[in-house]
Amino acid sequence: MSRLKMTVNGVAIDIDVPESRYLSEVLREDLRLTGTKIGCAEAECGICTVLVDGIAVVSCVFPAFKAQGARVETIEGLSNNGRLHALQQAFLDHGAVQCGICTPGLIMTAKGLLDTKNAAGEAVTENDIRTALKDSYCRCTGYQSVINAVLQASGEEVAPYIPETGTPGTAVGKPRPNPNACPMPGYFQSTPRLRSASTACTQC
Amino acid sequence: MVSYWKHYHTPETVEEAIAALRGYDGRARVIGGGTDLLVETRRGLRRPFEAIVDASRIAGLNTIERDPQHIVIGCGVTHTQIVNDPNIQRHGACLSESCGVIGGPQVRNAGTLAGNVAHALPAGDGSIGLLALAGEVEITSTAGRRWVAAKDTFVGPGKSVIDRHREVLTRLRFKPTGTGEGSAFHRVMRPQGLCLPIISMAARLTVDGDRIVAANVSMGPVGPVPWFAEPVAQALIGGPATDAQYEKAVDVALSNVTLRTSKYRATEEYRRTMVRTYLPIILATAAERAGAKR
Ligand SMILES: Cc1cc2nc3c(=O)[nH]c(=O)nc-3n(C[C@H](O)[C@H](O)[C@H](O)COP(=O)(O)OP(=O)(O)OC[C@H]3O[C@@H](n4cnc5c(N)ncnc54)[C@H](O)[C@@H]3O)c2cc1C
Ligand code: FES
Ligand code: FES
Numbered sequence: 260m261s262r263l264k265m266t267v268n269g270v271a272i273d274i275d276v277p278e279s280r281y282l283s284e285v286l287r288e289d290l291r292l293t294g295t296k297i298g299c300a301e302a303e304c305g306i307c308t309v310l311v312d313g314i315a316v317v318s319c320v321f322p323a324f325k326a327q328g329a330r331v332e333t334i335e336g337l338s339n340n341g342r343l344h345a346l347q348q349a350f351l352d353h354g355a356v357q358c359g360i361c362t363p364g365l366i367m368t369a370k371g372l373l374d375t376k377n378a379a380g381e382a383v384t385e386n387d388i389r390t391a392l393k394d395s396y397c398r399c400t401g402y403q404s405v406i407n408a409v410l411q412a413s414g415e416e417v418a419p420y421i422p423e424t425g426t427p428g429t430a431v432g433k434p435r436p437n438p439n440a441c442p443m444p445g446y447f448q449s450t451p452r453l454r455s456a457s458t459a460c461t462q463c
Numbered sequence: 464m465v466s467y468w469k470h471y472h473t474p475e476t477v478e479e480a481i482a483a484l485r486g487y488d489g490r491a492r493v494i495g496g497g498t499d500l501l502v503e504t505r506r507g508l509r510r511p512f513e514a515i516v517d518a519s520r521i522a523g524l525n526t527i528e529r530d531p532q533h534i535v536i537g538c539g540v541t542h543t544q545i546v547n548d549p550n551i552q553r554h555g556a557c558l559s560e561s562c563g564v565i566g567g568p569q570v571r572n573a574g575t576l577a578g579n580v581a582h583a584l585p586a587g588d589g590s591i592g593l594l595a596l597a598g599e600v601e602i603t604s605t606a607g608r609r610w611v612a613a614k615d616t617f618v619g620p621g622k623s624v625i626d627r628h629r630e631v632l633t634r635l636r637f638k639p640t641g642t643g644e645g646s647a648f649h650r651v652m653r654p655q656g657l658c659l660p661i662i663s664m665a666a667r668l669t670v671d672g673d674r675i676v677a678a679n680v681s682m683g684p685v686g687p688v689p690w691f692a693e694p695v696a697q698a699l700i701g702g703p704a705t706d707a708q709y710e711k712a713v714d715v716a717l718s719n720v721t722l723r724t725s726k727y728r729a730t731e732e733y734r735r736t737m738v739r740t741y742l743p744i745i746l747a748t749a750a751e752r753a754g755a756k757r
Contacts, residue, residue: 261471277466278468278470278471279464279466279467279469280464284464288464300505301502301505301506302498302502302566302570305567305569308569314543314572315568315569315572316569317569317570317573320498320501320502320505321497322471322497322501322515322517324471324473324517325471325473325519327473368568368569390568393567393568394566394570395567395569
């Protein structure tokens, strides 16, 4: 056990923990800040991202004692007196949260970008956002809503993307021709061309 | 919570780091960002360590400096720092490009070039970039400091002449490209994150008009260690900076390497095609950056 001192979301922390802890373990288990989620636990998915001295790192493989004396920021530190941070509000506005497991990581990664750009007095472009969020995985949203949300939080006006819907009770969307479909009459257009010789019709 | 090491040291001087390592007599391990080693440890690929000595916070080794002949990179410098450095973008383009493709942004924010080179993987991207610049590394041990050509540190897959239980790779350096010189890097990889490249290649060329007067080429994985491709460089030197000359270099490269089929990455044939496709592009880019007349 050793003393680990750092500030977490502006609060000075001084705790006795084993030197073998990862930062994610200290945050989640010792400090009970379970807003930081764990996905892969091997630096791959970005879900566990927190900021250490303003820099986005994956806390699942980041030794806690590497953050000795550092300023750590997690998702819990974002809202202020019940008022959401611009990023949180933007994620809500754009429907950028579905199951939500990736959200803390995405928001912290985006915060790292916005803070750095703000400090340098530079504008944030969509390309910056795409670059910063590359390799942060989300299996639900399809990313565009996330990117729009971060753009909004950076000060740009972005209309939320609302998918086209049809009249209730009718088909949704239009059928698209399948380029691999069998051209023979009698086969459904969506049936893929039969490949194996034994099952193929003579024309295929 | 499983513990993969017992003690964690963050020395602030090189002397402290060496002393800590000596104290553990081979049972401690040096790390930089930990993005390679600690992931492997977590996957159960390595036995836990008695202690970790974190070399990323040593005072004075977190910066990129210039000496009269070199650009010098401290062992605590992250890939992000390298990618953002205007000097390296201009005078070591292939290194900037190679560090820029490692992992995702969060991994580059913690991972170091020193760790990439010390890890000695046959296709470590940073290593491939540094090799083409004929980079050198400084190794510090109880016996003192020594500069060694980066290419001579690689012994086998994951094996380095650096004793990572007792020695610290303290700095890396290379001669910046100047007038008439240019470099470039490219790799082919399946977008799988924690996985090694299918093929990773870099080149540095010096041209005089339309002639190539000096060349370094590096490739991996084409054998047990990142390859400092001297025969390929020789095939280029003295010839014109033309596609025909690059094709010759490709032939020499392919007749010298052992490309393998790996189950999840690529077939030998695919790797061969990628060398044929990208090596000429890399060489042409380096030549163009060198200002070669076509
Ligand atoms: C998701 C993911 C994606 C990745 N993608 C890539 C990729 O595309 N290309 C690629 O090349 N790598 C990749 N890596 C591997 C790794 O991030 C890089 O190799 C990185 O450069 C390692 O640096 P590090 O400082 O984190 O090394 P560490 O893990 O700290 O150390 C690596 C090795 O070097 C030794 N070492 C470290 N520093 C020193 C030192 N100063 N002196 C002596 N020995 C030292 C350690 O003992 C260990 O053996 C990836 C890793 C992850 C997790
Ligand atoms: S949980 Fe840390 S990167 Fe996936
Ligand atoms: S909202 Fe489910 S993974 Fe992103």
